Amino acid sequence: MEEIRRQVAAARRRLVLQQFFGILPWALLIAMGVAVIGLVVPKFIVIAADRNTWFASWMGGALAAGLLFAIGWTLAIRRQAMDAAIELDRRFGLKERVSSLLSLESNELETEAGQALLNDAVRRVESLEVREKFGITLSSRALLPVVPAVVAFALLLVPDAQKNVDAALIAKAEAREQIKRSTQALKARLAEKQKRVEESGLKDAEQLFKKLHMGLDEMSKDGDVDRKKALVKINDLAKELEQRRKALGDPEKMQKQFEGLKNIERGPAEKVAAAMKDGNFEKAIEQLKQLQEKMEKGALNEQEQKQLAQQLEQMQQKMQEMVDAQREAKAELERQIQQKIAEGDMEGAGKLQRKLDELQQQDRQMQQLEQMADKLGQASEAMQNGDMQTAQSQLSEFADQLQEMQSEMQQLASLDEMMDEIGDAKNAMNCEQCGGAGCESCQGSGQFGQMGMGADQFGFGNGLGEGQGEGYRPEQETDTGVYESKVRGDPKAGEAVRVGDAIGPNKAGLSQESVKEEILSAIKNDSDPLSDQRLPKDQQEHVREYYKRFED
Numbered sequence: 001m002e003e004i005r006r007q008v009a010a011a012r013r014r015l016v017l018q019q020f021f022g023i024l025p026w027a028l029l030i031a032m033g034v035a036v037i038g039l040v041v042p043k044f045i046v047i048a049a050d051r052n053t054w055f056a057s058w059m060g061g062a063l064a065a066g067l068l069f070a071i072g073w074t075l076a077i078r079r080q081a082m083d084a085a086i087e088l089d090r091r092f093g094l095k096e097r098v099s100s101l102l103s104l105e106s107n108e109l110e111t112e113a114g115q116a117l118l119n120d121a122v123r124r125v126e127s128l129e130v131r132e133k134f135g136i137t138l139s140s141r142a143l144l145p146v147v148p149a150v151v152a153f154a155l156l157l158v159p160d161a162q163k164n165v166d167a168a169l170i171a172k173a174e175a176r177e178q179i180k181r182s183t184q185a186l187k188a189r190l191a192e193k194q195k196r197v198e199e200s201g202l203k204d205a206e207q208l209f210k211k212l213h214m215g216l217d218e219m220s221k222d223g224d225v226d227r228k229k230a231l232v233k234i235n236d237l238a239k240e241l242e243q244r245r246k247a248l249g250d251p252e253k254m255q256k257q258f259e260g261l262k263n264i265e266r267g268p269a270e271k272v273a274a275a276m277k278d279g280n281f282e283k284a285i286e287q288l289k290q291l292q293e294k295m296e297k298g299a300l301n302e303q304e305q306k307q308l309a310q311q312l313e314q315m316q317q318k319m320q321e322m323v324d325a326q327r328e329a330k331a332e333l334e335r336q337i338q339q340k341i342a343e344g345d346m347e348g349a350g351k352l353q354r355k356l357d358e359l360q361q362q363d364r365q366m367q368q369l370e371q372m373a374d375k376l377g378q379a380s381e382a383m384q385n386g387d388m389q390t391a392q393s394q395l396s397e398f399a400d401q402l403q404e405m406q407s408e409m410q411q412l413a414s415l416d417e418m419m420d421e422i423g424d425a426k427n428a429m430n431c432e433q434c435g436g437a438g439c440e441s442c443q444g445s446g447q448f449g450q451m452g453m454g455a456d457q458f459g460f461g462n463g464l465g466e467g468q469g470e471g472y473r474p475e476q477e478t479d480t481g482v483y484e485s486k487v488r489g490d491p492k493a494g495e496a497v498r499v500g501d502a503i504g505p506n507k508a509g510l511s512q513e514s515v516k517e518e519i520l521s522a523i524k525n526d527s528d529p530l531s532d533q534r535l536p537k538d539q540q541e542h543v544r545e546y547y548k549r550f551e552d
Helices: 001-046 051-077 082-090 095-105 113-127 148-157 167-200 203-221 229-247 252-260 270-277 282-299 302-343 348-358 363-384 388-429 508-522 536-551
Strands: none
Touching: 001 051, 001 095, 001 113, 001 148, 001 388, 001 508, 051 082, 051 148, 082 252, 095 113, 113 203, 148 229, 167 536, 252 270, 252 302, 252 348, 270 282, 302 348, 363 388
16 A cells, blocks of 8 residues: 555656646746836836846846745645546556545455455556656746746846936035045044054044044034035144144154264163164163162162263263254254345245244254253262262153153154045045045055156056046146246336435335245245145155255
C-alpha cells in the first residue's frame, strides 16, 4: 500500500505543478498590465520620484504580485489524491485499479477480494515511471507576459513629463543641498579636532570650536541660504579665527628667535637652554622641572650653583638682546618710513610699513620674552646672593610663562587646522565633482583649494590662475566683454602764465600731508575679498620668501 501512496503522491505533485504553470502566465499578464499603466502615468503627470526607481518598483512589484497570486490560486484549487489516482489509472491504462483501491475502506481491504486487488495494483504500479506520463509542459500561453514586458521597456524610451520649473530655482536648490552636505562634513571633521583640543585642555581654542559649531548650525538651519551667503558666513567665521590668530602673534618666529640661545656655558641648565634653542618648549619645561627638583633637594653643590647662576645670567642677557634688537628694528623702520614719506616715495613707505606691521605683531611675544628674561635675571641674582628659595620661585614663574607659550603654539596649530578645514568646506561648496561631499579635487589643500596653476605645472582646476580652468570663479563678478585702456597725455612745451594769488594764508605741506595720511591708511588696511584664500602650511614659507625678494 505504501508503494501505491508514493506513486500517487508523485503524480499529484506533478499535477499541481502543471496547474501552477498554467495559472502563472495569466497572473503575470494581469500584474504586468497594471504595471504598464503605472509606467504610463509619469509620461503625462509629473511624479516626484527617480525615473529608474519608479520603473524598477513597478516591474519588480508586478513580478512579485503575479508570482504570489499564482502560488495562492494554485494552492486553493490544487488537485487531490483521488484525482491523481484517477489520472494514474487513465494515463497508464490500469483500468481504475489504483482509484478503486484508494476508495476501499480498511475493513474492505482485509477481505480476500481486497487483498487480491491490492497485490495486483502493487505489482503493476511499482514498476511505473510517473515522470514519463506526467511531464511538465508549457503552452504558447507562457509567452503572454512578454507582451506587457516589451511595452514596459519601450516606455523607457519615452521621456517623462517635465515640471515647468525655473532653472534658477533648480540651481538654487542644488546649491543649498551642496552647502548642507559640505557644512555637515565640516562639522564632523571639526568635532574630531574639538575632542582632541578638549583633551589637551586648551580652553580658548575649545571656546572657538564651540562658537564655530554654533555658526555652522545657524547656517544649516537657514532655509534661504545660497552659495554666496554661505561663503560670506564662513568668511565671517574665518575672520574670527584670524583675529584670534593675530592676537596670539607668531610663536613660531619666537621659537626661531630662541636659536640665539647658543654658546651657553656648561652647567646644570645647559639642557634647558639647548631645548629652548631647538624650539622644543615641552622638553625645556621638563628639564626645568628636573632642575627645580634638584634645587629643592639641595642636590647642587657650590660649583654647580655658581655655574647655574652664570648660565641664567647669560640666558637673560641673550633674551634681552633679542627684545632690544626688535625695538631697534621697529625704530629704524619708523625712521625710514618718515624719510620715504618726506621724499614722496609712497610705494617704498608702504613696503616698509608692512615690515613694521609684521614686527608689531610680535609685540606680545616680545613682552613675554622680556618678562621671561627678567625672571631669569632675578633668579640669577638670587642665586648669587645665596637665596635659593627666591631663585626657585622665579624659575617656577619662568616655567609658567614657557608653558603659556607652548599652549599658544598648540592653539595656533589648532587654529591653522580650523582655517584649513574651513577652506576645504568652501572648496566643497563650489565643487561640481562631489556636490559638497568632499573629494580629492577639492579637499586637502587648505583655503587655496585647487588652483588653476599647480607647482611647476599648469592645471585645470577651479578658480582663477594661469592655464585652462573650470568650475566656479571667485564670487565677485567681473566684466568679460570690455576692457579698459589708459592713454597717456602728450603735453607740449608752452608758456607758463601767472594769473594771480590764491585766497587765504599759505600753509606749506598741509594738503600733501592729508593725502599722505589717506594713502598710508589705505596701505595699512589690506583688501578684504569675499573669497579670501590661505596657503597650506607647506607652501607658506616658500611664498613668503618669494614676496620678500620683491620687497628687498
